[in-house]
Amino acid sequence: MAYVNVSRDPERNLKNGYLATSLVGMGTTLVTFAKQVFGLEESNTVQWPEVEFQYSERFKGAHFLTKRPDGRVRCTACFLCATNCPAQCITIVAGESPDKGVEKYPVRFEIDILRCVFCGFCEEACPVDAIRMGPEYSMAGLAEQKWVYTKDYLLERDAVKRKVGEKQVSKKDENTKHDTVESSLPGIHTGHSEHGH
Amino acid sequence: MSNQVTLSINNQSITVPAGSTIMEAAQKLGVTVPHFCWHPGLSIAGVCRFCMVRVEGMPKLQIACNTPASEGMKVDTVSDEVKDAHKWALEFHLINHPLDCPICDQAGECELQNYYMKVGKYQSQMEDEKVLKPKALDVGDTLVLDTERCILCSRCVRFEDEVTKTSTLGIFNRGDQATIGTYKDRKIKHNYSYNLADICPVGAFTAKDFRFKCRVWFLKESKTVCPGCSTGCNVNLFQNSNQREYYRLKPRHNADVNGHWMCDTGRTMYEHLNASARLSSPLLNGESVSHQAALQAVTDAVKSISADKLAVVFTAQFTSEEYSATLKTLKATLKSAPKVFVWRDESEKIEDFDGILFRGDRNPNTRGMMDVLKEEGINPVMLKGDFSALASSGAELTLIFGPEIEVGYPNLQKALGRFIEMKKTVYFGNSLSEAAKRMWIRIPVKVFAEKNGTFVNFNGVAQKLKANAPVFPAVKSVDEYFAELGKIAQTAI
């Protein structure tokens, strides 16, 4: 197995001397410290947890499920995320939806977040833009806490609503059905074309 | 010979009986000609126009399914011209298909998907609105119909007309409005309805029993024999091996036994295989004990009595090997054969036959069991509604080999009630029923999918079972138990 020797060439370090480089480093620290003391430069340090760091919008943190404009879950329980998941952390139980256009929906949708590796394959696999990974990165908790995210939790993230609130409604085209084709008798359509005697 | 013709397909020569079609010849040769409407168990419709092939000397491309093979015919199925025809035939099938694969149960075993990957025209030029048709129609207790996914291959209509002769389905309207359907509220009500979901090459007919339960790519299939009746249809059993959960059975072609089909009763033969429907560990007076302890107790009980005080009650749902091992071990232990009773359900009409596959004898191995008993020189006593023969036998220990498939025994409770009147009862079986709970010892056994063995069908065809990994690893089959029992008995001596 190949490995990389991380430490520098000891010869080179000896040549330059540890002290010289340490002093250069200290100098940089002191300059920065002085600048910040006198307000010449903004500090990069975030005062966690009093101040929360904002990652990029595209940060792939904890999952959430998107909704349709009418508030119902977008997910059609196709199992593609579960199939694609390398950690096998997604559990779906599908059920019959009253919607004639998309008759399948997840009765249960659970993510075992402890097993999740945040690879983002679920998001990639989703054909209907139903599962996304959001900006939430702080997921610490206690041992007795529930680590399986349920469908309700994934849909209604009160804690992070301000971050993903509007994103939770997908703008993608709906697969809707015209009322006229909901006839239960395929044999007798009324007026399917202007042809007719 | 005049009743054989030799033709060449893609320059490979093949000889078939005169009157065969190019499709049949190609199948024999192992050349796949894409097709939807052709089904070997049904008449030829020739409507999907997918199986186009080039026949030398014919001006147009021909369909392989209806063109008779003739001597010296040269058929080509792989040229660019033929491939283009396949591509476009598939494209015409797809332009009005809803492509709702994510919510379609057929996804993963859909012919449209498979052929699309093989011969598809990946860039569709269809930019117009699709034709909309009714979806998710309830067409019976077993099926859901989605007329939008339907490609109108008419296999289902032909199945209804030719196999079950019920003709419940029709194709209504014309042109691109043509729609498969039943009449108003008239549902598909026969014992072969799941075959419609099987032969449907797309997701138009989906089985309610399987609907939305599992995606097919999680399932692993194993070849086995249906234990639902004495016909012994060849089937594929589908299990999600990660979950150790069985989901469904589908027929497997065997011209000598079941042809292409199986009945709906047989389709339920996966339900009793799953953990929730089964006894998981032996019980002694209702207390869970180890297999070892239970077997020890049975051995001791057997050894403590003479052969004429031991009654053995068989049901014809075990393999021939199991009957044989049981009787041989008991004979060896007791030095003489025990009394054997055969328990048949009261309501059973053994000669019943629905004219297609399903038989009145709801046991898969009646013939095999009788053969073993004959071989062992035992003349069994029938228990059918009348249990007096057993009651008056004076048996001190009764070994009952209960039915694995309890739906075939509607009077099970009543019969078990009679058995527990006996002195000491040992019940081999997975029954969770109330009466079974009052048995002295209950020992769970492997189900048909988990054991190796033989079923002999009504016609004397012996068929081998092949074992899948068991749901409960500690549970054994009857022959394995008796091998162990024999050993315990030996060492005790």
Add this chain to the structure above:
Amino acid sequence: METKVMASFFSSALNEKIKSFIGRYETKRSSILPVLHAVQDENDWISQEAVQALESEHGLSVVDVNEVLSFYTMYRKNPPKPYRLEVCGSISCWLHGADKTIAAAKAHIAEGEKNGNPVPFECHKVECLGVCGYAPVALVNKDRHLNVTPELAIKLISEYSKKELPAAAKKCASDLAARSAHQ
């Protein structure tokens, strides 16, 4: 369950006609088209009740009948107006302005509705009626009319409207009235 003997859905004359058609051809199934024509001639349209009656009273399968019923365009699956002006819209008639005829007839009918003075007419575009040399061709119920210009179409509508309604239309109306009263 009704205990009294169910009266036939069809009139006795129609029943006789249906029976004669059933016996007229080599197979019973062949009679489906003529039987449906006969039912339509009397009732003006073919209701699902009639289809069921054909099965229960004459043994013609509802699936077979509905397949035929939905395949052929001449059968009316919904109650029509007493007169149907069916204008051919195929190429030859279209070249002679069939579209204008249809538009004019439809506008005339719509105007009548709006003014509270409805005419007992409906207008359809149909495919080729097979007299292409005298385009545009139109049928008013069973009467063929040639060279049906928009003016002629409107004239035809008013002429027919003045006549007594056809027997089938009357039967259709009374059947529908009876049905809604029943509900």
Add this chain to the structure above:
Amino acid sequence: MPVMNSPYNGRQPNEFKILTELEGVPNSRSLEVYKKYGGYAALEKVLKGGMSPDDVINLVKASGLRGRGGAGFPTGMKWGFVPKAPGEKYLITNFDEGEPGTYKDRYIAELNAHMLIEGKLIGAYAIGASKSYIYLRGEFYDEIAWCEKAIKEAYDAGYLGDNVMGTGFKHHMDVYIGAGAYICGEETGLISSLEGKKGQPKLKPPFPAVKGYLNKPTIVNNVETLAAVPWIIRNGPEAYKKFGTEKSAGTKLFNISGPVVRPGCYELPLGYPLKRFIYEDCGGLIGGKKLKAVIPGGASAPVLTADEIENITMDYEAFASAGTMLGSGAVIVIPEDVSMVHVLENLMHFFKDESCGQCTPCREGTGWLLKMSRDIVNGDGVPGDAEKIADVAGKMMGRTICTFSDAAAGPARSIPQKFAHEFVEFYKTKKNAVQAHG
């Protein structure tokens, strides 16, 4: 209904009268008039003159008579395909005249349906059929009545029944009424319809001559074909062959529609020049408009441009070599002020509505072709759409059970190919400069 103006009004009586002999004769539909003009003499010659069925078939073969329904298959040869073995056989007349532009068969019934009945009887004798049907389209109320009346007269006169003309030949005839489906004009579709099913064509093989109506040998002939048979029997095949060309013998009814001065049904010998027919016999276009295109053989025939018809003659071979077909002899004339894009859309509407829905390429393809052509008409077309229509139509051709998809592909390929510039106009302006006529 009014008896139509004879298309020969204003013309000298001419020598082409085989089918239209009774034109202008008062009370022409009656049996008496028909007999006065030699009616049923041919039947008598066949039945009482000692002609065997094979003699009849050979005579018809010798005359070169070809099917007048569209395909142009030699009639005598078709009859010869019927197995000689005894058993029930059927002869069916295809009177489901529904091809846009065609109205010739009904003209025969309007003149005299006995011509058809006599021809049918001779054909039935030739193939050994004891039962025959006339399958009429349901919209032909008058024609149905005429045929029914003629059949009744023939029964009364002893030409039909268990003992035809006392010769022991048994033949029964009946009409069967369709219900509005163009596809029933296809012979196996017609047979399906006659069996009381949807008019969906049947797979071949087996061919109807071997297994047709109720799986019995069946011959389906066009009205015009059968109506020509008595004349051929009476006058001999040589007399018939004097008309027409070498390969296209005899006369044919040509029906012209579209804006011409004298539309109608004309009996002309095959091989007659198309241009002369339009401009001389039919008086040219109304208002002296310029000709843009001609659909020469009913809606399913590929179109010919005005240039292409310059020197063309009306017979099977000449049309075939021009890439189109004689079809039913229905000439549809399209004037200069009509956009071919609209013509295409109208034709595609017809084919979409009339596709039986059995074979996938046709069921889905006809709907697609209509949608695409409608898009162009509505101004939603983009360059390349015309080629796409022609391409899709090409992929439907020859891929279905019957030739309906070929019929739809005929105009769908030829119009975009020959009038590509008109499509370009539509893409550009999104509203054609030449307004749709009508």
